[in-house]
Amino acid sequence: MAKKLMKGNEAIAEAAVCVGAINYFAYPITPQSEVAEYLARRLPEVGGVFIQAESEVAVGNMLFGAACSGKRVFTTSSSPGISLMQEAISYMAGAHLPVVIVNIMRGGPGLGGILPAQSDYFQAVKGGGHGDYRLIVLAPSSVQEAVDLTILAFQLADKYRAPVMMIGDGMIGQMMESVEFPAKYQDPPLPPKDWALGGARGRKPQVIKSLFLDPIALEKNNILLAEKYKVIRENEVRYELYKVNNKNRLLLFAYGMMARICQTAIDELETEGISVGLFRPISLFPFPEKEVYREVLKDNIERLLTVEMSMGQMVEDIERCSKGKKPLGFYGRTGGIVPMTEEVKGAVKKELGLVK
Amino acid sequence: MPKQFEVTLAGFGGQGIMLAGQLLAYSGMAEGKQVTWVPSYGPEMRGGTAYCTVVISEGRIGAPIITQPQSVCVFNRPSLEKFGPMVKSGGLLFINSSLVDIASGRKDINEYLIPATDTAVKIGSVKFANMVMLGAYIHITSVVKFETILQIFLEKMGDKRQFLESNRIALEEGRKFVQ
Numbered sequence: 025m026a027k028k029l030m031k032g033n034e035a036i037a038e039a040a041v042c043v044g045a046i047n048y049f050a051y052p053i054t055p056q057s058e059v060a061e062y063l064a065r066r067l068p069e070v071g072g073v074f075i076q077a078e079s080e081v082a083v084g085n086m087l088f089g090a091a092c093s094g095k096r097v098f099t100t101s102s103s104p105g106i107s108l109m110q111e112a113i114s115y116m117a118g119a120h121l122p123v124v125i126v127n128i129m130r131g132g133p134g135l136g137g138i139l140p141a142q143s144d145y146f147q148a149v150k151g152g153g154h155g156d157y158r159l160i161v162l163a164p165s166s167v168q169e170a171v172d173l174t175i176l177a178f179q180l181a182d183k184y185r186a187p188v189m190m191i192g193d194g195m196i197g198q199m200m201e202s203v204e205f206p207a208k209y210q211d212p213p214l215p216p217k218d219w220a221l222g223g224a225r226g227r228k229p230q231v232i233k234s235l236f237l238d239p240i241a242l243e244k245n246n247i248l249l250a251e252k253y254k255v256i257r258e259n260e261v262r263y264e265l266y267k268v269n270n271k272n273r274l275l276l277f278a279y280g281m282m283a284r285i286c287q288t289a290i291d292e293l294e295t296e297g298i299s300v301g302l303f304r305p306i307s308l309f310p311f312p313e314k315e316v317y318r319e320v321l322k323d324n325i326e327r328l329l330t331v332e333m334s335m336g337q338m339v340e341d342i343e344r345c346s347k348g349k350k351p352l353g354f355y356g357r358t359g360g361i362v363p364m365t366e367e368v369k370g371a372v373k374k375e376l377g378l379v380k
Numbered sequence: 381m382p383k384q385f386e387v388t389l390a391g392f393g394g395q396g397i398m399l400a401g402q403l404l405a406y407s408g409m410a411e412g413k414q415v416t417w418v419p420s421y422g423p424e425m426r427g428g429t430a431y432c433t434v435v436i437s438e439g440r441i442g443a444p445i446i447t448q449p450q451s452v453c454v455f456n457r458p459s460l461e462k463f464g465p466m467v468k469s470g471g472l473l474f475i476n477s478s479l480v481d482i483a484s485g486r487k488d489i490n491e492y493l494i495p496a497t498d499t500a501v502k503i504g505s506v507k508f509a510n511m512v513m514l515g516a517y518i519h520i521t522s523v524v525k526f527e528t529i530l531q532i533f534l535e536k537m538g539d540k541r542q543f544l545e546s547n548r549i550a551l552e553e554g555r556k557f558v559q
Contacts, residue, residue, distance in 0.1 A: 029405055029415065195444070198421050199416055199419075200418075201414075201416050201444075202415060281444075284441075284443055285445075287443070288442030291442060362445060364445070364447045365442075365443050366447055366448075
């Protein structure tokens with residue numbers, strides 16, 4: 025298929041349509057409203073359903089109900105809206121339901137602002153709802169990758185019967201880049217949805233729920249979830265290295281759009297004779313734990329630096345995975361302010377003791 | 381590093397800033413280059429400021445937002461005040477001299493005074509000012525071909541094809557100011 029120039033929000037919407045996810049529930053919120061705008065026009069063309077709910081609480085529960093049918097269902101929102109869905113997300117994780125949730129993050133806490141942020145990392149990765157559950161969390165750093173990871177999100181949701189969240193900052197939703205969609209999409213082999221509820225004619229009745237009043241049964245469900253997360257940790261780690269080599273003095277860690285800005289900083293530092301590499305986690309859960317440790321251990325790496333559009337969230341995972349082997353610094357901006365190339369360069373130089 | 385063009389276009393809402401940036405991005409893509417287009421977005425109102433940044437590169441694009449762009453096109457005075465100081469040293473600044481009666485005062489950049497709005501009015505509508513400016517910018521930088529941008533205009537603005545000729549003239553007139 026020919027390349028198209030699209031906004032991240034529109035591209036995510038089209039990627040969902042591409043994999044047959046035509047059941048969409050949402051409530052508008054900046055900076056992701058273009059997803060709903062796009063799908064309001066697009067879904068009727070493909071026989072899909074778009075319900076604009078009365079609130080994000082309702083969206084979460086519509087997803088829960090619709091996901092039980094075994095059809096692909098999804099929503100998109102931004103930070104405060106995602107907070108309102110947390111109860112349903114926990115329920116869907118407990119009920120082993122495949123669903124895709126996209127969070128185009130804006131600055132918080134509270135109603136915060138509408139400009140780009142990465143301050144929902146903890147909420148997405150460490151579990152914003154209650155109970156012993158995880159989400160598979162994916163973080164694109166280009167519009168093309170937003171398309172690719174949206175497609176992957178639906179596959180992983182079905183493969184593991186689990187909610188998958190994709191997080192991007194407001195910038196990736198708003199910016200335009202060239203994208204390509206699969207000309208003829210076909211799912212990889214996926215398990216049959218024999219758990220779905222579509223009427224019990226010809227089979228025994230089955231129930232999808234997250235309520236287990238018997239402690240033995242509830243623990244059994246938790247063990248089942250934990251076993252699933254173990255398999256996910258083994259099979260679904262994704263990351264990218266940029267200019268990582270044995271000349272690097274410092275290793276940067278950044279995800280999403282922040283990683284793009286770090287790449288430019290690395291290119292410019294290179295021309296000044298300062299060699300820096302970038303480790304970009306793509307799956308935030310499962311986190312590339314072993315891979316981070318492996319790169320941190322390399323002899324040439326003197327220091328580590330995490331850069332985020334937050335006050336420091338992923339940095340805690342880098343700290344955990346680097347096991348204190350190298351000094352770890354942090355640089356971040358918030359409130360919708362994006363750390364620019366010059367700031368990242370300055371932070372790197374400061375970390376290396378090249379400037380005060 | 382691969383050859384890369386960066387331009388920030390800035391003015392007030394309604395001057396066709398976003399569209400001019402998109403036409404540029406589409407054209408770059410049509411010529412096989414990597415492109416990014418990032419708009420300003422915020423709690424803006426009609427008549428408020430609008431700006432976008434376009435990057436066109438022969439290689440992978442890192443940061444799509446640029447603190448010191450190589451080129452800036454400003455369509456009104458608040459934009460000059462905000463973005464004039466940001467132009468990279470040695471870079472290019474295009475000023476809509478119809479609406480901005482001052483220059484940047486910088487000696488380390490190349491400055492072009494383009495009476496974009498007045499020229500657009502002569503062509504038939506104030507709305508062509510963005511194309512007059514693009515004509516000047518494209519001529520100086522050769523970032524894309526004139527034919528490409530007209531082709532893109534036809535593809536993307538098919539319902540406005542009666543304006544193709546006026547837009548072509550606007551590009552040409554813009555080019556004349558910097559020839």
